[in-house]
Amino acid sequence: MSYHSMQEILTACEEQNKNFYEVIIEDDRKERGVSKEESYEKMRNLWEAMLSASMNYDSSLKSASGLVGGDGGKMKEYQEKGEGYGDTFLLEVVVRALQMGESNACMKRIVAAPTAGSCGVLPAVLVPLYQEKKVTEEKIIEALYVAAGIGQVIATRAFIAGAAGGCQAEIGSASSMAAGALVYLKGGSPNQIAQGAAIALKGLLGLACDPVAGLVEVPCVKRNVLGAVNALTSADMALAGIESAIPVDQVIDAMREIGEKMDVSLKETGEGGLAATERGEEMKRMLSKEKCN
Amino acid sequence: MNIFDILGPVMVGPSSSHTAGAVRIGLVCKTLLGEIPVKANIFLHGSFAATGVGHGTDKALVAGLMGMKPDDMRIPDAFLLAKESGMEVHFQSIHLKDAHPNTALLELTGTHDNQLYIQAASLGGGRIMVHKIDNITVNFTGEYPTLIVHNIDQPGHVAEVTSMLSHKSVNIANMQLYRDKKGGYAVMVLETDQPVPEESVQWLAHLEGVLKVTYFNPENV
Numbered sequence: 111m112s113y114h115s116m117q118e119i120l121t122a123c124e125e126q127n128k129n130f131y132e133v134i135i136e137d138d139r140k141e142r143g144v145s146k147e148e149s150y151e152k153m154r155n156l157w158e159a160m161l162s163a164s165m166n167y168d169s170s171l172k173s174a175s176g177l178v179g180g181d182g183g184k185m186k187e188y189q190e191k192g193e194g195y196g197d198t199f200l201l202e203v204v205v206r207a208l209q210m211g212e213s214n215a216c217m218k219r220i221v222a223a224p225t226a227g228s229c230g231v232l233p234a235v236l237v238p239l240y241q242e243k244k245v246t247e248e249k250i251i252e253a254l255y256v257a258a259g260i261g262q263v264i265a266t267r268a269f270i271a272g273a274a275g276g277c278q279a280e281i282g283s284a285s286s287m288a289a290g291a292l293v294y295l296k297g298g299s300p301n302q303i304a305q306g307a308a309i310a311l312k313g314l315l316g317l318a319c320d321p322v323a324g325l326v327e328v329p330c331v332k333r334n335v336l337g338a339v340n341a342l343t344s345a346d347m348a349l350a351g352i353e354s355a356i357p358v359d360q361v362i363d364a365m366r367e368i369g370e371k372m373d374v375s376l377k378e379t380g381e382g383g384l385a386a387t388e389r390g391e392e393m394k395r396m397l398s399k400e401k402c403n
Numbered sequence: 404m405n406i407f408d409i410l411g412p413v414m415v416g417p418s419s420s421h422t423a424g425a426v427r428i429g430l431v432c433k434t435l436l437g438e439i440p441v442k443a444n445i446f447l448h449g450s451f452a453a454t455g456v457g458h459g460t461d462k463a464l465v466a467g468l469m470g471m472k473p474d475d476m477r478i479p480d481a482f483l484l485a486k487e488s489g490m491e492v493h494f495q496s497i498h499l500k501d502a503h504p505n506t507a508l509l510e511l512t513g514t515h516d517n518q519l520y521i522q523a524a525s526l527g528g529g530r531i532m533v534h535k536i537d538n539i540t541v542n543f544t545g546e547y548p549t550l551i552v553h554n555i556d557q558p559g560h561v562a563e564v565t566s567m568l569s570h571k572s573v574n575i576a577n578m579q580l581y582r583d584k585k586g587g588y589a590v591m592v593l594e595t596d597q598p599v600p601e602e603s604v605q606w607l608a609h610l611e612g613v614l615k616v617t618y619f620n621p622e623n624v
Contacts (some may be wrong), residue, residue: 111405134406141405152407159413159474173417175457214416217459217479224409225528226419232410254410261409270409271527273420287409324454326417380454397457 111137111262115359116304119259123300130290130300131252134259153251153258160221163229164237167209171216175397178327179216182209199238200342207234207338211331224261224270224283227326230334231284232257235292235341245295256294257287260307267359268366272319273378275369277333282314282365285337285344292345306341306348308358313340315361316368318376320383323394329384412529414473420505421451421458424525426478429467431533431545432509434619436519440468440490440511446497449504451525461494464507473529503532539581539590546621547576547594552607553615556582556589563610564591573597588614598622 113119113133122133138149169183185208188194189201196204210230214220220229236253239245245253261270264283269275289310290303298306314337322328354361375382384390414423433439445464447455455461459479466481469488477484485492499506503524511519522535533543536551543549550568554560561580568575574596582589598620608616 138406153410156407156410156413173457174459217415217417217422217462219413219474219476220416221413222411222419222423222529226414226416226423229416255406258406258410262404262406265404265409273527323457324450325457327457 111141111259111266113137113259113263114266116260116263116307116362117357117359119263120300120304129252130259130294130303131255134255137259138255150251153254154247156221157247157251157254159219160223160233161237161240163213163218163220164206164210164233166218167213168216168218171212171218173212173215173325173327174217175323175325175327177215177322177325177393178212178331180212181331182212199242200339202238202241203234203338203342204335206237207231207334208331210234211334215325215327215331223257224265224287225272225280227272227330228280228284228334228337230331231281231337231341232288232291234334234338235288239295249295253291253294256303257291260290260303261287263359264311264362264365267362269369271378275365276372276377277317277319278311278314278365279369280319281333281337282311282317284334285314285341286311288338288341289344289348292341293348296345296349298345298349302348304358305353306345308354308356308361309347309352310341310344311358311361311365312354312356313344315365318372318383319378320376320385321378321380322385322390323397324378324380324385328390328393408528412473414529415463415476415478418458419529420525420527421455421460422463422478423473423529424505424527424531425451425460425463425507426467426471426473426475427529427531427545428507428509428523428525429464430470430472431467431523431531431619432511432519432521433468433470435521435536435551435617436511436513436517437617438513438517439470439488440513442491442512443468444493444495444510446495446508448497448499448502448506448508451505451507452496460507464509465490465492468511502534506534536590539583539588541581541590541592542579543577543592543594545619547596548598548620549618550593550595550599550604551617552591552593552613554589554591555612555614556584556586557612560589560610560612561591564593564607567603567607568593568595568599571600571603573599
């Protein structure tokens, strides 16, 4: 992509009097040498794959390790009782995030967004909106361009892999992308999109990637919920007119600095944090025994 | 990198490096062998060995060898499908010196003693790098159309290949030359911007001094 900062995207929006998504789709058209229609069709296919992955959850499945599976079903039952703190929509977001995270762990087909470990965040906020007919497919596809534009700036300035920058680079990036998409869907300005992306990422700075036994299961599945809910509240703050005191590009740069300083045991090696707890180590030993049998 | 490297790929979980990348390694191997192997000895190194089973890396590699793509819903059943099709598969852990943590080494046998030995790594995000073919060090990603020519190390072979590509209006993106010793076994790896016509690949294979030609087009991988 030709944009190395969110500021450059905002400037392009202003100078060309275009929407955030129009600037990104135009950039993709140039970058890959395709027509606008071809680019749009490719994004539509991704949305269809996301939607179908979200609909194909099976609560009876367990991951190969047996560590995750079934929580998406439990959460759905709880939501349907209507006694939760969150309203039906908020709890549907939680349900969708858990379900997609579990589907991924159970070797079902998903869409990496930006990674497989964080694949639940974007669909968790988009699918419920689409289901409740609050937004059209067309708007969702446009919002996905907004999310991809934010993600690409993050990948250019910092990283989107847990092994490179910790979980902040995966769930943090996904949450930032989702917040921008949500601001767009409510008619927020390009600047508000940038504010939402900044607020969401700031909240997750420093998050370590410490998966038990190195598997994309514990705590990855539940962290998708964190990313999705954080995106909702960040988008609402931005839409309320609240601004991030630190500009979004500098927040992304801070994420990079934190990721670089983060100890390697906290970057997807399964050697620190939750992975190194007594229970985490015990689960790892159990799994390696099973492997030998 | 483009926006569809950020959103996407559509893949079977749980990990872009340990699952989707592993399928692509298998698929590149199958394409380079030219057929679905009859027998595969697969060695897993580093993180592939440590967490590969939990990530389905083993199934993913076999799925790729059978020609499945990273979004194929049959990947979890790859072992069963391989057994049914008569493919013999063995897995082992291995420690390789100076190798990327997500490395697999594959010894493949096809029909008529067609053999291939490949070492490849999964770099993250589903991207891969092939590091060795038949004991010769190479480096290519499988993201471009890739032409691999094995020949006797003697003058003229590079000219034959490049003039053929020029004649077919195929632009070279990257080119690497390797050999085991002077006058010995040489390998050239060419990554191109356009696909190489199949008949030109066949033509190269029949030239004197050329031992083997393999080609793959990422549109099929």
